[in-house]
Amino acid sequence: MVIEAVYAASIVLMFAGFLIACRRSFKVIE
Amino acid sequence: MIEITVLAVYLFLMVILGIYEYRKTKGMLDYYLAGKNLGVLLVSFSFFATYFSTAAFLGGGGFGFVAGFQWSAFLIFFHILFAIMAWMVIAPPMKRIADKHGSLTIPEIFGMNFGKATQFVASIVIIVFFQFYMVSIYKGAGNLLEVMLGIDYTMALLITAGVVMVYTAIGGFRAVVITDLIQGVLVLVGGVLLFIAVMFYLGGPFSAIESLENVETLMGSGSNFFEFGKLAPPPIMNAGMVIPFVLSLTFAISIAQLASPQLVVRFVAAKDERVIEKGAILTPLIIGIFAICVFSIGPFGWLIIPEYDDPVKYLKNSDLVVPFIAMKLFPAGFNALILTAIVAAAMSTINSLVHVIATSFVRDILHNAKHLSERTELIITRLSVFVFALIPVTLALNPPDVIVVIVGLSFSVITSAFLLPLLSSFYSSKPSEIPALASMIVAVIVCIVWYLYFYRVYWIYPVVPGLIASFITYAVFWKTERAFSASPA
Numbered sequence: 064m065v066i067e068a069v070y071a072a073s074i075v076l077m078f079a080g081f082l083i084a085c086r087r088s089f090k091v092i093e
Numbered sequence: 094m095i096e097i098t099v100l101a102v103y104l105f106l107m108v109i110l111g112i113y114e115y116r117k118t119k120g121m122l123d124y125y126l127a128g129k130n131l132g133v134l135l136v137s138f139s140f141f142a143t144y145f146s147t148a149a150f151l152g153g154g155g156f157g158f159v160a161g162f163q164w165s166a167f168l169i170f171f172h173i174l175f176a177i178m179a180w181m182v183i184a185p186p187m188k189r190i191a192d193k194h195g196s197l198t199i200p201e202i203f204g205m206n207f208g209k210a211t212q213f214v215a216s217i218v219i220i221v222f223f224q225f226y227m228v229s230i231y232k233g234a235g236n237l238l239e240v241m242l243g244i245d246y247t248m249a250l251l252i253t254a255g256v257v258m259v260y261t262a263i264g265g266f267r268a269v270v271i272t273d274l275i276q277g278v279l280v281l282v283g284g285v286l287l288f289i290a291v292m293f294y295l296g297g298p299f300s301a302i303e304s305l306e307n308v309e310t311l312m313g314s315g316s317n318f319f320e321f322g323k324l325a326p327p328p329i330m331n332a333g334m335v336i337p338f339v340l341s342l343t344f345a346i347s348i349a350q351l352a353s354p355q356l357v358v359r360f361v362a363a364k365d366e367r368v369i370e371k372g373a374i375l376t377p378l379i380i381g382i383f384a385i386c387v388f389s390i391g392p393f394g395w396l397i398i399p400e401y402d403d404p405v406k407y408l409k410n411s412d413l414v415v416p417f418i419a420m421k422l423f424p425a426g427f428n429a430l431i432l433t434a435i436v437a438a439a440m441s442t443i444n445s446l447v448h449v450i451a452t453s454f455v456r457d458i459l460h461n462a463k464h465l466s467e468r469t470e471l472i473i474t475r476l477s478v479f480v481f482a483l484i485p486v487t488l489a490l491n492p493p494d495v496i497v498v499i500v501g502l503s504f505s506v507i508t509s510a511f512l513l514p515l516l517s518s519f520y521s522s523k524p525s526e527i528p529a530l531a532s533m534i535v536a537v538i539v540c541i542v543w544y545l546y547f548y549r550v551y552w553i554y555p556v557v558p559g560l561i562a563s564f565i566t567y568a569v570f571w572k573t574e575r576a577f578s579a580s581p582a
Contacts, residue, residue: 066163073170074381080181084180084181084374085374088374
């Protein structure tokens with residue numbers, strides 16, 4: 064159960080980081 | 094035969110790239126930081142390739158064979174977390190501050206922010222402990238070439254060192270990052286292909302998981318591989334310290350992304366802050382994809398290795414798990430690619446370490462001790478690359494016990510010593526030398542003492558006590574200094 068949760072958290076974190084970085088990058092362009 | 098041919102072509106290509114970049118290297122800024130003109134692909138893949146050494150393929154991928162998916166899951170999680178933090182918390186201020194001061198090395202940033210004493214100590218820590226860190230990577234590459242290709246261990250070390258020092262010495266940082274780009278692509282493609290091959294061989298991820306849950310292994314039922322706190326090497330299980338061991342070691346390996354000088358110096362070499370912004374999108378993604386693929390392979394070794402060989406050998410040395418799976422699952426041409434990817438992972442880390450040692454030796458020690466012309470400093474840096482590439486080779490040939498101990502804690506020392514001074518440089522409104530210097534020295538001492546006397550009792554990796562000690566020391570000295578400066582004379 065713990066392991067499945069950590070795997071899921073890793074994937075969510077990876078995409079969350081990707082989206083935040085995209086947002087920051089577009090803000091810099093503006 | 095095809096494996097040796099592919100490897101020889103790859104090594105030849107690296108040397109050619111070094112010679113090509115030599116013609117573009119005009120002065121110190123070019124040699125040290127590629128003219129601070131790197132685009133996003135070079136910075137990102139160079140960061141990725143430098144960070145993932147053979148240890149990632151062999152240790153990170155293989156140790157799941159012993160410790161199960163708890164190892165894989167936490168190693169993946171911490172890798173993604175600290176990759177994001179490195180690019181969002183460390184990179185932007187580092188680029189700004191290094192550009193403001195014109196710093197060429199990480200200790201030089203400390204020198205500008207804190208003072209020359211911190212710069213000197215940081216440089217000594219880099220030179221001493223990275224030399225020992227290189228021993229472990231040379232050994233990994235040497236063992237791999239010996240086991241997989243039957244090349245004599247000494248010869249394998251000399252080939253690896255010879256190629257790296259030639260292209261690094263002549264081509265400088267330009268050669269380092271351009272070879273890193275190729276090595277990074279090889280490492281990423283190799284890792285993803287290997288994971289796909291394992292899944293294909295086992296009939297897909299769901300079938301693979303079901304088979305592993307139902308298989309009987311030397312570690313008990315296959316379902317143990319999906320439990321948290323159940324599996325580890327016997328001394329750790331006997332001490333009842335499986336969870337602290339897994340959490341502290343996966344944390345220790347991953348947090349190195351925040352503070353290792355050979356990694357964060359790439360932020361300084363970026364062309365501008367836009368490159369850092371774009372790198373923050375790309376790099377955690379490729380690190381995440383590689384980590385998910387390679388670190389998840391180990392436990393599935395129980396469905397492959399027992400068909401061909403005695404698994405006890407792989408329990409004793411889990412570094413053999415990933416290369417063995419690669420050699421068995423891929424046809425001759427493809428397994429040559431994977432083997433080359435693992436060697437590339439070693440070389441991309443060695444070139445960055447030796448470059449950071451040589452540049453720090455000249456810029457942070459010699460440059461401050463004696464006035465030399467830029468041309469002389471460049472020549473000495475190139476010669477230093479040869480010297481610092483060869484010293485760890487001699488140690489790796491037949492390492493005495495004391496070397497083995499220092500190698501084991503070398504990257505813990507670097508991370509613990511550098512993280513707080515880096516954060517203080519970027520985020521403190523009044524960076525102060527005494528707290529930074531004290532935290533660095535205490536971190537080094539605590540890491541060494543913990544590793545020698547407490548690690549094999551509590552099985553908590555030295556980075557954790559080292560970082561805690563570093564934070565406490567910094568806070569105490571900072572408070573004391575403020576109290577003295579606030580009190581009336």
